[in-house]
Amino acid sequence: MFEELQEYFFGRIGHARDLVERASAGPLLVRAGVAVFAVLSMVLAFPSDVLHNVAAIGIAGVVALLPAAFPRTRMVGLAVFACVFGWLIGTLIYGEPVAVVRLVALSTTLYLMHSLAALAAVLPYDAVLSPGVLVGWLLRAGGIVAASAVVSVALLLVVKLAIGPVFLVASLVGVVAAGALAYLIARRA
Template sequence: MAGRLSGGAARVRRTVTRATILPLLVRCGIAVAFFGALTVAWPVSIVTSRYAGVVVLAALWPAVAPRGRSVTLVAIAVVGGWIADTTWYDSRVALWRVIVIATLLYLGHTLAALAAVLPTDAVVNPAVLTGWLTRAGLVVLGSAVLTVVVLSLTAGLAGGAFLLATLVGMAAAVTATVLIARLLRRP
């Protein structure tokens, strides 16, 4: 047990001493993105209470272990907090919050995808990072425009959910998911 602990400590020390700046920045970006998303999504009363430490820990987890399930779980936690805040804490669905949460969630997700394949001690060509962030920026920009358009269109319908619309929406959701999954099998 002691041997395993000391081996782990030596591995951590080696990782830290060999780490280079750009992979470290990527991991910092993941932590900042998820911290921002959690702070904006969760109710203010929780974020400012003594549970703030939990928020920080939850944001750091995907940055430390981007290869595991941490990113998925933290993203679900962000949306769970958002649903809780807008359902039980009676917060308004503000446009800026939706845009900020969507943007930060996607940035955290895509930076975690980069960190999962980028070793911490790598010598990174800056073109890798700029290319990756440019693609993420375009995606975020497109979805932000979509958000503005859709939220302004549905402003009058907020809260009015009809059975037919629900069924059509459900079918659309399933179709979209299956389509993305099938994109892989395309020749």
């Protein structure tokens, strides 16, 4: 049994060494982008009091680097969950105000991290990636983020004008519409 474990670990080390030798700049750049956007998400999500703690910085750093190292796994979801948890801690426990700019910046970095992790998940380590692919990917993601931000801020302005029962009805209609759209997309696929 000990020999089997030893053979397994040496095989994994050999596999990791092979990946490092074959890795090209494009996929590594995409993974670096995942790490950068994950770290930015952590900084935007957690309150400043938490970020002054050295242990919290270490834990947040490790959690932020996991999606870059393992983009095909649930580590991406763990990083997103950690950011949402940090934002909730900041607003509910530390009493930080809900600022639209911070919320839009957080959602932007989370979306870009998730989008780049999806790209990293399908890229082999030794893929030759033209700069146009990465720029096109980021431009598409940036367009989605910009459109979402404009619509979200516009809806927030409408909500401020029509707060009350109309807001509740509009929220319920929006949830039903989003569910129906998800159903139609899933059915078509």
